[in-house]
Amino acid sequence: MKELDAEVTKDVVALTAAVPMPVPLQKNGYRVGDLEPSGAVNRVAEASGEGGEVRTQVSPYQAIPASGKIVRNLAEAQPVLSFNTEKERKEAVSKVIRDYAELLRKRTATHMGYPYNLAFEYGDLDCLLKYCINNLGDPWIESNYGVHSRQFELGVLNWFAQLWEVDQKDYWGYITNCGTEGNLHGILVGRENLPDGILYSSDESHYSVFKAASMYRMDCKKVRSLVTGEMDCDHLRRLLEENKARPAIVNVNIGTTVKGAIDDLDEVIKILGEVGYTEDRFYIHCDGALFGMMIPFIKEAPLVTFKKPIGSVSVSGHKFMGCPTPCGLVITRSRYINALSDDIEYLNSRDATIMGSRNGHAAIYMWYTLTMKGYEGFREDVKRCLKNAHYLHSLLFSKGIRTMLNERSSTVVFEKPRSEKFVRKWQLACQGDIAHVVVMPNITKEKIEAFVKELCETRRIN
Numbered sequence: 409m410k411e412l413d414a415e416v417t418k419d420v421v422a423l424t425a426a427v428p429m430p431v432p433l434q435k436n437g438y439r440v441g442d443l444e445p446s447g448a449v450n451r452v453a454e455a456s457g458e459g460g461e462v463r464t465q466v467s468p469y470q471a472i473p474a475s476g477k478i479v480r481n482l483a484e485a486q487p488v489l490s491f492n493t494e495k496e497r498k499e500a501v502s503k504v505i506r507d508y509a510e511l512l513r514k515r516t517a518t519h520m521g522y523p524y525n526l527a528f529e530y531g532d533l534d535c536l537l538k539y540c541i542n543n544l545g546d547p548w549i550e551s552n553y554g555v556h557s558r559q560f561e562l563g564v565l566n567w568f569a570q571l572w573e574v575d576q577k578d579y580w581g582y583i584t585n586c587g588t589e590g591n592l593h594g595i596l597v598g599r600e601n602l603p604d605g606i607l608y609s610s611d612e613s614h615y616s617v618f619k620a621a622s623m624y625r626m627d628c629k630k631v632r633s634l635v636t637g638e639m640d641c642d643h644l645r646r647l648l649e650e651n652k653a654r655p656a657i658v659n660v661n662i663g664t665t666v667k668g669a670i671d672d673l674d675e676v677i678k679i680l681g682e683v684g685y686t687e688d689r690f691y692i693h694c695d696g697a698l699f700g701m702m703i704p705f706i707k708e709a710p711l712v713t714f715k716k717p718i719g720s721v722s723v724s725g726h727k728f729m730g731c732p733t734p735c736g737l738v739i740t741r742s743r744y745i746n747a748l749s750d751d752i753e754y755l756n757s758r759d760a761t762i763m764g765s766r767n768g769h770a771a772i773y774m775w776y777t778l779t780m781k782g783y784e785g786f787r788e789d790v791k792r793c794l795k796n797a798h799y800l801h802s803l804l805f806s807k808g809i810r811t812m813l814n815e816r817s818s819t820v821v822f823e824k825p826r827s828e829k830f831v832r833k834w835q836l837a838c839q840g841d842i843a844h845v846v847v848m849p850n851i852t853k854e855k856i857e858a859f860v861k862e863l864c865e866t867r868r869i870n
């Protein structure tokens with residue numbers, strides 16, 4: 409036994425010693441001492457004209473920029489540190505973390521662009537951070553790994569099943585890593601049930617929808633959208649008629665990424681019927697990443713419900729719900745899921761998800777926020793967001809800035825500010841000549857006023 413131990417120890421030492429120390433990267437992405445390919449010397453180019461603070465850069469794997477429109481603010485590495493004494497190590501690490509926490513605090517204070525609700529308090533759950541909670545496999549079938557949070561995951565799934573009106577016995581779902589994973593899953597379920605199906609989605613859809621088409625090698629038809637960002641249903645009808653021989657998998661946006669437009673689910677269902685698609689020949693995935701959690705609380709908004717012939721709905725957990733880590737959720741009908749599930753002996757569970765290991769903390773964050781806020785809390789949040797969105801919209805309008813706000817949306821679209829510095833400070837998501845602010849519960853009236861004041865100042869300078 410001792411000999412075996414010595415043998416194992418020797419091998420492990422040899423293995424660890426054989427791993428080379430990582431070579432530090434230069435700022436331009438090359439390793440120190442690498443020869444840069446010709447033509448790549450000027451990979452860091454001044455682009456903004458704002459004192460060189462923002463640079464157009466190329467990622468190490470790219471020969472040329474993919475698009476002239478993208479300002480590449482290449483991230484800088486925080487090196488892994490090494491020290492001679494434990495005391496030095498501890499002091500240095502705690503300084504790095506303190507500085508980083510301060511940076512996060514500042515950046516959180518001036519975030520306006522992405523649809524993330526940054527107003528949350530999960531202090532009660534800090535005690536769970538010392539556990540590696542992993543819900544690998546199917547939520548309903550326990551793996552042999554016991555450090556999981558399936559009980560919370562099922563509680564959250566049942567809450568959403570009730571919201572979207574599907575009986576517990578008739579649905580299947582899981583907590584995903586993000587809205588993208590929900591789309592990848594929903595569209596995969598559609599494809600596995602209708603293998604010859606064509607994917608239809610508007611050109612305002614999130615890029616994850618087209619990524620799914622490409623990953624699964626699906627034929628995909630881009631449906632034109634209206635100026636509001638909503639799917640042009642006349643164009644959808646024409647495309648469906650032209651391709652009637654093949655089943656249809658339709659992605660319906662419950663809030664588009666840039667303009668916050670809501671596709672007309674009822675009209676899509678009506679058109680499918682009128683063109684001659686029976687329910688066994690179409691599958692609808694509702695991408696509710698953004699507004700999936702908001703529209704149930706908005707009067708007269710189109711209802712997302714499994715009482716309608718939809719196949720799946722997905723939502724992001726770190727957006728309106730305000731979870732502190734990226735996460736999401738997808739729900740489909742149980743009759744559809746068999747097409748992509750397999751028993752896996754190693755898991756002692758069933759594999760029907762996109763990812764293997766799954767974030768068990770996310771389930772608890774979602775459960776916690778649903779429990780703490782309840783329907784009333786979410787309704788209040790939605791009301792405040794819509795009110796503040798209208799306030800921002802009218803303030804921009806009053807300053808002569810072109811702006812748009814869709815009915816029942818909290819996404820305020822306006823002219824892209826010319827100052828890159830301003831865009832970076834307020835972390836605005838931009839596309840073409842427009843930018844938007846997605847008003848979430850953390851965006852207060854005071855923040856809106858400070859934002860518009862500063863925007864006006866930069867416009868005077870430019």
Ligand SMILES: Cc1ncc(COP(=O)(O)O)c(C=O)c1O
Nearest residue numbers: 586587588614663664665697724
């Ligand atoms: C409409 C829509 N779908 C999907 C996604 C992707 O969500 P996530 O960032 O959680 O992957 C987004 C993100 O903004 C979105 O706006």
